[in-house]
Amino acid sequence: MSTRSRYYRTPLYPFGHGLSLTSWILEGDAPACLARLSTAVPLAPCQVQLSLRNTGALAGDSVVMAYFQLPGSHPAMQPQPARNGGASLLAPLKQLFGFQRLTSIVAHGDGTTMVTFDVSPDDLAVPDLKSGDLTVEPGIYELRFEDGTGQVVMMPAVVSGPPVVLEKFPSMN
Secondary structure (H helix, E strand, O other): OOOOOOOOOOOOOOOOOOOOOOOEEEEOOOOHHHHHEEOOOOOOOEEEEEEEEEOOOOOEEEEEEEEEEOOOOOHHHOOEOOOOOOOOEOOOOOEEEEEEEEEEEOOOOOOEEEEEEEEOHHHHOEEOOOOOOEEEOOEEEEEEEEOOOOOEEEEEEEEEOOOEEEEOOOOOO
16 A cells, blocks of 8 residues: 555546656664554654755655554454445545645755654554544554655554543534
8 A cells, every 4th residue: 555545546636646757765774662652642743854855966855644544453454335325435555644845855965854743642543333433553554655656654652541531523502
């Protein structure tokens, strides 16, 4: 699943796709704190740093997008049954949780800049399918950092602890 959209398996142009007059290399290693995220402290950030290097002949802009993929066992990853005779709902392939736009990165030599994302368990929250509550669940998540030109850095994030409701769905009562 390289550069596909949130639901559609074979898009003509995936979300974030863009043309550039230069070329890029996006690199980074998973920090140790990504293996220790906890639902007990859902706002505690783990700083992820990536380097983005312009390897082309021209200065350019880039947008680095941060996505997560839910664990395969997560209920939201299972196709949902049809309602009222309609089509079944697809599970999302990935979900955007952050992005950064980097402007006028010079070419060659000095063309490297650091991109930093603060990743916390609340960034990985999804609505509970039954209650609608925004929850964060324990599990191993796949983080994907993409620049829209095909450069992808993947990192695992381990969230431990019990499921936590971050925001209750409003009720009509």
